[in-house]
Amino acid sequence: MKTGSRSRGATRKETKEALKPAEDRRVGKRKAAPKVDTRKGKKEKKAIKDPNKPKRPPSAFFVFLEEFRKTFKKENPNVKAVSAVGKAGGERWKSLSEAEKAPYEAKAAKRKVEYEKLMNAYNKKQESSADEGDEGSEKSASEVHDDEESVQEEDEEEDDDEDDD
DNA sequence: TTTATGATTGTTATA
DNA sequence: TATAACAATCATAAA
Secondary structure, X not given: OOOOOOXXXXXXXXOOHHHOOHHHHHXXXXXXXXXXXXXXXXXXXXXXXXXXXXXXXXXXXXXXXXXXXXXXXXXXXXXXXXXXXXXXXXXXXXXXXXXXHHXXXXXXXXXXXXXXXXXXXXXXXXXHHHHHOOOOOOOOHHHHOOOOOOOOOOOOOXXXXXXXX
């Protein structure tokens, strides 16, 4: 199978994914030759500058992957390679119809809303933090009043009537 | 011991 | 507009 299906940096729209050299699949290299230093804080592994910064919401594909991983691991308990699940998940994802991906996209959309909310609180924190300059100043934390835990599934209704493929 | 890597696609963000 | 980076995962390899 073609491993280098598509690199997230080449408008994976429908660009010929076939002409993707192996070097293009440096997907995992999020820290390899960073062009711009604006978002240097890739993972809070080394450069933990903003531990409070909310991570980007999982895409519909990632939401699907979370569930797919469980199934995949269940049927393939011997396979522990992340790449295996990724490949299988990728093929499976494309195999799904829009109606099938609908619930995943809906979930992803919800995640995005929460992400924006977290970003809002995060931005506020940045302002207050910038003033004090001390990371220990959480006095304004109460002002933010961002209850992430409050963000629970309030509605789970899904119209399964849409079954047109 | 600790951190990066690999592989998938989607989404976000910046230049 | 377009490209680059990052989101989860987990065993393994390397420093």
